[in-house]
Amino acid sequence: MGSLAIFAGGFGSGKSEVAINFAIDMASKSQKIVFADLDLVNPFFASRDAREKLISENIRLVAPGGELAFGDVPNLPTDIIALMKQDNDMLIDLAGDEVGSLVIGYLSNLVVERGDYQFYLVINPYRPFAGELESIKELRQHLEKAGLIKFTGIISNPNMVEETNLDLVLKGHRRVVEFAAKLELPVKYLTVEERIYNCLPHEYRSIAKKITLYLRPGWLHGSGGGK
Amino acid sequence: MNKVLMKGNEALAEGAILAGCRGFFGYPITPSSEIAEYMARKLPKIGGIFVQAESELAAINMVYGGAATGTRVMTASSGPGLSLKQEGISFISEAELPCLIVNISRGGPGLGGIQPSQGDYFQATRGGGHGDYHTMVLAPASTQEMMDFAILGYELADRYRIPVVIMAEGTLGNLMEPVIVRDEVTSFPEKPWAISGCQGRKPNIVNTLHLTAEGLEQRNRHLFSKYKEIGMNEKRAETFMVEDADIVVVAFGLLARVIKRSVIDARKHGIKAGLIRPMTLWPFPDEHIKAVADTCKVMLSMEISMGQMIQDIRLAAEGRVPVEFYGRIGFLPNPEELTREIIALAERKGL
Incomplete structure (x- = not known):
C-alpha cells in the first residue's frame, strides 16, 4: 500500500511546513506521492499555499479547492477516500488541536486498513501551551481521542522563525526530549532550517532533518516585527 | 526576557490578560477565533470569566454589563460580527464604559470572504453605530504590537472612559512571530463611576436615555469635548x-x-x-x-x-x-x- 505519514499537533506547531518538507524529500524516491492538506479549520498559512512547489515536484495535492480553497467549512476533499485505498505514498497534514484531528478520526478505519503508518505529534516548545508537560499531555490525549489512532512518534520542531539560533534549537529540543520520555514516545526527527542544520553538533545528525520554510512571507525578514 | 512564538490573535489575547482583562464575551468567527480559544483556555484558570454567547448581540451587551462593573472586559470578532455589535457599541460609547473591542478583519460586504481586509475602516473610525460618537481605533502592524496595543488599549479606555477598537487584518491575526511577553499590569485607575455595590454611597446609574432636548445636547457636547481632548493627546x-x-x-x-x-x-x-x-x-x-x-x-x-x-x-x-x-x-x-x-x-x- 505504500507509506502513510500523518502530521498532527497544536495550532502553529509547524505541521504544515514539516509535512511539505517531508513530501518534497520523498519526491526523489517515489513517483506516487499524495499530499493531503486536510486543514479545514483555518485557511491562513495552510500547506495548499505551497501548491505550485508541490506540483513542480510531481506531488499530487489533495486539498479543499476552487471556491473553498480559502474556506473554513468542513469540506473534506472527496477523492481522499479512494486515494487512501490505493497504492501510493501519502502524507496527511491536519489542522491544529483536537478539532483538526477529528478529520483523521473520520478516516481512522482507512488508516488502520493501510497497515503501516506514522502518526506524528509535532511539537514546538516555544509556542503557547507547548512549553509545559501538562499541556502537552492534555494535547496528546485530546488528539488521540479525536483521531482514534495512537501516536507513533514525535517530531521536535523548536523554532522562533526568523529569530531561531542554534542555542535556542538545542534548548528547545532538550525540552521536547524530556516531554517524549514522559509521554513514552520516541523522538523520530528534529527539524531545523538549513542554516541551523549546518552547525548542529554531530550527535543530533541521526535524527536531524533539514527544512525550508515555504509558507513564510519573505518580506517579513527585517520588516520591523518584534520591536 | 521571555519570548514566545505567537500568532497575532494569541498575542493580543495574552496582552489583554496581562492588562488585567478578566471577562471575555464573544461569538467565534474566522479569522478572529483564536482570541476566543485562547481566552477560553486561560481566563477560567486565573479567576476570569469566558462566555461564548448565543450571538454577537448578546456578547456585546455582556461587555456593556461587565464594563459597567469597572472590570476590564473585551470582545473579539470580524466584520460581520462587528456589524451586529454596533448597537451595543453605541450604547457603551454613550455610557462611557471602557472596554476593548477587537476586529480581526475579513473581506466584505455581506458575508464576503475570510480573506484579510481593511474594508471596515469607515465602520471603525466613524463610530459605526447610531448617533454622534467615536471609539478610539488602534491599528497594530506586528504580532508584538498586537500584545502591546491590547495593553495600551485598556490604558486609553480607562483614561478616557471610551471603548477602544483594535483593528488588524486577518493575516496579522494568524501570523506567527516571536513576541516579548510584557510584564503584568499591576496598577489600575480608580473607577468611582462603576456599579460595584453601593454600600455607604449613592448608587451609580448607567443609563443612555436622555429624554429632554437640553439633557441630550449636553451629553453630546460632553462626549465631543472628550473626543477633542483625545484628538489633542493621542494621535500616533x-x-x-x-x-x-x-x-x-x-x-x-x-x-x-x-x-x-x-x-x-x-x-x-x-x-x-x-x-x-x-x-x-x-x-x-x-x-x-x-x-x-x-x-x-x-x-x-x-x-x-x-x-x-x-x-x-x-x-x-x-x-x-x-x-x-x-x-x-x-x-x-x-x-x-x-x-x-x-x-x-x-x-x-x-x-
Missing part, C-alpha cells in the same frame, strides 16, 4: 524615510510593513519614497500628514479596500498635495507589486 503614527520623500505612501496595519520593503526598493530605483503608518486610525494622525504635505510631491494611500482612509488623508492634506490611491481586495499584496505601483506613480508624475 510611525514615519519612515519621509524627510526628503517625493512620494509619501500612507498605509496601516500589516500592509504597512510590506510597503516598508517597497519604499526601500523604490529608493534603490532612485525614487524618493517614504511611508506614514497611522497607528491610531481614530484619532487620525493628521498632523503627520500636514507635516509633509508641503514637502512631498504626491501622497499615495495604499489600502486593502476600495479606498476609505484616503478620505482622511485628503482632509488632512487640505488640497496642498494630490493624494492618489492603490488598493487590492482579498489578499495582502507582495512588496514587488507595491514597488511597481510606486515606480509607475513616479513615472506618471515625472519624479
Whole structure:
C-alpha cells in the first residue's frame, strides 16, 4: 500500500511546513506521492499555499479547492477516500488541536486498513501551551481521542522563525526530549532550517532533518516585527 | 526576557490578560477565533470569566454589563460580527464604559470572504453605530504590537472612559512571530463611576436615555469635548524615510510593513519614497500628514479596500498635495507589486 505519514499537533506547531518538507524529500524516491492538506479549520498559512512547489515536484495535492480553497467549512476533499485505498505514498497534514484531528478520526478505519503508518505529534516548545508537560499531555490525549489512532512518534520542531539560533534549537529540543520520555514516545526527527542544520553538533545528525520554510512571507525578514 | 512564538490573535489575547482583562464575551468567527480559544483556555484558570454567547448581540451587551462593573472586559470578532455589535457599541460609547473591542478583519460586504481586509475602516473610525460618537481605533502592524496595543488599549479606555477598537487584518491575526511577553499590569485607575455595590454611597446609574432636548445636547457636547481632548493627546503614527520623500505612501496595519520593503526598493530605483503608518486610525494622525504635505510631491494611500482612509488623508492634506490611491481586495499584496505601483506613480508624475 505504500507509506502513510500523518502530521498532527497544536495550532502553529509547524505541521504544515514539516509535512511539505517531508513530501518534497520523498519526491526523489517515489513517483506516487499524495499530499493531503486536510486543514479545514483555518485557511491562513495552510500547506495548499505551497501548491505550485508541490506540483513542480510531481506531488499530487489533495486539498479543499476552487471556491473553498480559502474556506473554513468542513469540506473534506472527496477523492481522499479512494486515494487512501490505493497504492501510493501519502502524507496527511491536519489542522491544529483536537478539532483538526477529528478529520483523521473520520478516516481512522482507512488508516488502520493501510497497515503501516506514522502518526506524528509535532511539537514546538516555544509556542503557547507547548512549553509545559501538562499541556502537552492534555494535547496528546485530546488528539488521540479525536483521531482514534495512537501516536507513533514525535517530531521536535523548536523554532522562533526568523529569530531561531542554534542555542535556542538545542534548548528547545532538550525540552521536547524530556516531554517524549514522559509521554513514552520516541523522538523520530528534529527539524531545523538549513542554516541551523549546518552547525548542529554531530550527535543530533541521526535524527536531524533539514527544512525550508515555504509558507513564510519573505518580506517579513527585517520588516520591523518584534520591536 | 521571555519570548514566545505567537500568532497575532494569541498575542493580543495574552496582552489583554496581562492588562488585567478578566471577562471575555464573544461569538467565534474566522479569522478572529483564536482570541476566543485562547481566552477560553486561560481566563477560567486565573479567576476570569469566558462566555461564548448565543450571538454577537448578546456578547456585546455582556461587555456593556461587565464594563459597567469597572472590570476590564473585551470582545473579539470580524466584520460581520462587528456589524451586529454596533448597537451595543453605541450604547457603551454613550455610557462611557471602557472596554476593548477587537476586529480581526475579513473581506466584505455581506458575508464576503475570510480573506484579510481593511474594508471596515469607515465602520471603525466613524463610530459605526447610531448617533454622534467615536471609539478610539488602534491599528497594530506586528504580532508584538498586537500584545502591546491590547495593553495600551485598556490604558486609553480607562483614561478616557471610551471603548477602544483594535483593528488588524486577518493575516496579522494568524501570523506567527516571536513576541516579548510584557510584564503584568499591576496598577489600575480608580473607577468611582462603576456599579460595584453601593454600600455607604449613592448608587451609580448607567443609563443612555436622555429624554429632554437640553439633557441630550449636553451629553453630546460632553462626549465631543472628550473626543477633542483625545484628538489633542493621542494621535500616533510611525514615519519612515519621509524627510526628503517625493512620494509619501500612507498605509496601516500589516500592509504597512510590506510597503516598508517597497519604499526601500523604490529608493534603490532612485525614487524618493517614504511611508506614514497611522497607528491610531481614530484619532487620525493628521498632523503627520500636514507635516509633509508641503514637502512631498504626491501622497499615495495604499489600502486593502476600495479606498476609505484616503478620505482622511485628503482632509488632512487640505488640497496642498494630490493624494492618489492603490488598493487590492482579498489578499495582502507582495512588496514587488507595491514597488511597481510606486515606480509607475513616479513615472506618471515625472519624479
